Amino acid sequence: MGRKILLEHINVPGINSYDVYRSKGGYASVEKAIKTMKPEDITEEVKKSGLRGRGGAGFPTGMKWSFLAKPEGKPRYLVCNADESEPGTFKDRYLMEHIPHILIEGMITSSYALGVNTAYIYIRGEYFYLVRILEKAIAEAYANGWLGKNILGSDFNLDLYVHPGAGAYICGEETALLESLEGKRGNPRIKPPFPAVAGLYGCPTVVNNVETIATVGPIVNMGGDEYAKIGVGRSTGTKLISASGHIKKPGVYEIEMGVTVEDFIYSDEYCGGILNDKKLKAVVAGGSSVPILPAHLILNTANGEKRLMTYESLSDGGFATGTMLGSGGFIVMDESTNIVKNLFTFTRFYRHESCGQCSPCREGTAWMEKILAKILGGKGEEKDVDLLWDVQRRIEGNTICPLGDAAAWPVASAIRHFRNEFEDFVRNPANQQDIKYYFHCNNIDSAAAYSSI
Amino acid sequence: MSEIKFSTEAESLIQNILKRYPNDRKKSVLIPALHIAQAEFDGWLSVPVMDKVAEMLELKPIEVYEVASFYTMFNLNPVGKCVIEVCRTSSCWLRGANDIVAYIEKKLNIKNGETTKDGKFTLRTVECLGSCGTAPMLQIGEKFHENLTFEKVDEILNTHQNLEKHCTYLDATTFRKN
Numbered sequence: 001m002g003r004k005i006l007l008e009h010i011n012v013p014g015i016n017s018y019d020v021y022r023s024k025g026g027y028a029s030v031e032k033a034i035k036t037m038k039p040e041d042i043t044e045e046v047k048k049s050g051l052r053g054r055g056g057a058g059f060p061t062g063m064k065w066s067f068l069a070k071p072e073g074k075p076r077y078l079v080c081n082a083d084e085s086e087p088g089t090f091k092d093r094y095l096m097e098h099i100p101h102i103l104i105e106g107m108i109t110s111s112y113a114l115g116v117n118t119a120y121i122y123i124r125g126e127y128f129y130l131v132r133i134l135e136k137a138i139a140e141a142y143a144n145g146w147l148g149k150n151i152l153g154s155d156f157n158l159d160l161y162v163h164p165g166a167g168a169y170i171c172g173e174e175t176a177l178l179e180s181l182e183g184k185r186g187n188p189r190i191k192p193p194f195p196a197v198a199g200l201y202g203c204p205t206v207v208n209n210v211e212t213i214a215t216v217g218p219i220v221n222m223g224g225d226e227y228a229k230i231g232v233g234r235s236t237g238t239k240l241i242s243a244s245g246h247i248k249k250p251g252v253y254e255i256e257m258g259v260t261v262e263d264f265i266y267s268d269e270y271c272g273g274i275l276n277d278k279k280l281k282a283v284v285a286g287g288s289s290v291p292i293l294p295a296h297l298i299l300n301t302a303n304g305e306k307r308l309m310t311y312e313s314l315s316d317g318g319f320a321t322g323t324m325l326g327s328g329g330f331i332v333m334d335e336s337t338n339i340v341k342n343l344f345t346f347t348r349f350y351r352h353e354s355c356g357q358c359s360p361c362r363e364g365t366a367w368m369e370k371i372l373a374k375i376l377g378g379k380g381e382e383k384d385v386d387l388l389w390d391v392q393r394r395i396e397g398n399t400i401c402p403l404g405d406a407a408a409w410p411v412a413s414a415i416r417h418f419r420n421e422f423e424d425f426v427r428n429p430a431n432q433q434d435i436k437y438y439f440h441c442n443n444i445d446s447a448a449a450y451s452s453i
Numbered sequence: 454m455s456e457i458k459f460s461t462e463a464e465s466l467i468q469n470i471l472k473r474y475p476n477d478r479k480k481s482v483l484i485p486a487l488h489i490a491q492a493e494f495d496g497w498l499s500v501p502v503m504d505k506v507a508e509m510l511e512l513k514p515i516e517v518y519e520v521a522s523f524y525t526m527f528n529l530n531p532v533g534k535c536v537i538e539v540c541r542t543s544s545c546w547l548r549g550a551n552d553i554v555a556y557i558e559k560k561l562n563i564k565n566g567e568t569t570k571d572g573k574f575t576l577r578t579v580e581c582l583g584s585c586g587t588a589p590m591l592q593i594g595e596k597f598h599e600n601l602t603f604e605k606v607d608e609i610l611n612t613h614q615n616l617e618k619h620c621t622y623l624d625a626t627t628f629r630k631n
Contacts, residue, residue, distance in 0.1 A: 085580075085583065087542045087580070088581075120473075125484075125526045126592065127583070163473070164484065165484065165524070167527075168523065168524050168525065183478075183483035242585060244548075245543075251586045284543070288543060
C-alpha cells in the first residue's frame with residue numbers, strides 16, 4: 001500500500017465532522033504554525049517540500065508564494081481555486097465532500113504564512129451541495145476559535161468565505177476566477193501583472209488549487225524535507241488521481257508519485273483493470289486538455305521504459321510520444337472506443353467554454369467542432385483532417401490564456417496517434433452505422449454542421 | 454420602477470453575503486445574488502428580475518445582463534419545475550450518457566433542450582460536472598444523481614413528477630450566517 005497523506009483518515013467514520021477530524025490530529029498545523037513558526041518559515045517548508053500546483057500546471061507552490069508582493073497599506077488575499085471543471089477531474093470534489101476540514105486547515109495555515117486576513121474559496125456553482133458542506137465546516141472552525149479574531153490568542157485574524165461560481169470552466173483560470181469573484185464575466189486578464197502583484201481588487205493575491213492548499217497542513221506537520229522524501233525526483237509527495245472511463249474501479253486514488261502507469265491501471269489497489277477484461281486502447285492521463293496516448297505509449301515511453309505517474313515520466317518524449325500529469329484526471333478507454341467520437345465531446349466542450357475574448361480560440365474551437373461533425377457525419381474528405389490539424393496549430397500559443405492550448409492539444413494528439421480513425425470515417429461508410437443516434441443524442445443538427453464548411 | 458419584489462428572506466440572504474466583501478466591492482455579490490434571484494423567481498432570470506438585482510446592488514442593468522448571459526447556470530428563459538441536466542462529456546459518454554439522454558427523451562416525449570407541455574420537466578445536456586468516476590450522471594437542483602441506470606432514471610422522474618416549487622441550486626440554509 002502506498003503512503004496516504006491527504007486520505008490517511010478517509011475511512012474513519014465521521015471524518016467530515018469537526019470533532020472527529022480534530023481527534024485525528026486535525027488543525028495541528030495551525031497550532032504549530034502560529035505558536036512556533038514565523039510566516040516566512042512556512043513558505044520555506046513549502047519550498048523544501050517540492051510541492052507543485054495540483055490544479056494542472058504543476059508550478060512550484062513555494063515559489064508562487066514567494067512572488068507575493070507585500071506593499072504597505074494594501075490587503076493581501078488568498079483564494080482557493082475550487083472551480084474544478086477539467087473533464088475527467090473530480091478529486092477536489094471528493095476531498096471537500098469527505099474531509100472538508102483539511103481544506104479549511106490548509107487555508108488557515110497558508111493565510112498565516114502569506115499574511116492574509118481575508119480568504120475566499122471560489123467553488124464552481126454546480127457544486128452547490130459542497131457549498132453547504134464547506135459553510136458548515138467553516139462555521140465549526142469559527143466556533144472552535146480557528147477563524148475570526150486573535151486566533152489561538154495571537155494577533156492573527158482571518159475571515160474565510162465561500163463564493164460560488166455559476167457554470168464556466170474558464171473560471172478555473174486564475175485571472176478569470178478573480179474577475180468572476182469581482183462579479184464580472186470570466187474573461188482572463190492579460191498577464192503581467194500577475195495576481196501576486198495585482199490580483200483580487202487590484203491587491204496582491206495567491207490563487208491555489210484545493211489539493212495544493214490541503215497539502216500545506218501535512219507539510220507543516222511533517223516538515224518539507226520529510227514530504228520531499230516521498231515520490232521521485234522533482235515529483236514529490238502524493239497526488240490525488242481521478243480515475244474514470246472503462247475501468248473496474250473508478251474513483252479517487254491517492255498515489256505516491258512514481259507508481260507505474262501499468263500498476264495504476266491494472267492493480268487491485270487502484271483501477272483494478274479494464275472493464276469486462278477488454279483490451280486497453282488509450283488513456284487521457286491528466287484531464288481532457290492533455291494529449292491522449294495509445295496503450296503502448298502510456299504504459300511505456302518511446303524508449304521502452306515503464307511510464308511512471310510523475311510529472312517528468314508522463315511528459316517524457318514531449319508531445320510527440322508523451323503527455324502530462326495535468327490535474328490527474330485519468331480517463332481510460334477500452335478497445336471499443338471510437339477516438340473521433342470521444343474527441344468530439346472534448347472539442348464541443350472547449351467551444352462551449354471558450355470565453356470568446358481571443359479570436360483564435362473563439363473561432364477556432366467552433367471550426368474544429370464543425371469539421372469533426374462533418375467527418376463523423378460521413379461528409380468529410382481527407383483534406384478535412386489536414387484542415388483540422390491546421391486550425392488547432394493556429395490556436396495554440398495565440399491566446400491570452402491556456403484554454404486555447406487546452407482545446408488544441410487533444411485534437412493534435414488524436415490526429416497524431418489515431419489518424420487512421422479519422423480517415424476511416426472519411427473512407428468507410430460502415431462507420432456511420434450509429435452516427436444518427438450519436439448526433440441525435442448530442443443535439444447536432446447535421447445539416448447545419450456542414451453548411452458552413 | 455420595477456414591480457419585482459424579493460421575499461424578506463431572500464433580501465436578508467443577499468445582505469448577509471454582501472458582508473463578505475469590502476464595502477466598496479458590492480459587485481462581488483452579483484453572482485450569488487443572481488443565484489438567489491433565480492431560485493426566488495421560478496428558476497429563471499427575466500429582464501425585470503435582473504433590473505431589480507441591478508437596483509439592489511447599485512449596478513447598471515448591463516453589468517447584470519452581461520454576467521447573467523455569460524454563465525451556463527443562469528436561465529434567461531422560463532424552465533420546467535424540474536430541470537434535468539445530463540452530463541455528456543467524455544467520461545460520461547464512455548459510460549453511456551447518450552443512452553440516458555435518449556431514454557429520458559422517450560419517457561418525457563421531448564427532445565434535448567425542450568420543456569414538457571405541462572411545464573414539469575426541462576431536459577438539457579451539460580458539460581462535465583465532475584462526476585466522472587460515477588458516470589453516467591445527471592444533476593437536478595443541487596443534487597447529483599450518479600451511476601445512472603434506466604431504473605434509476607424512472608425513479609428520479611417519478612419522485613419529481615408533482616413538485617410544488619422549482620428545484621433550485623440553493624436555499625436559505627445553504628450559506629451560514631456571518
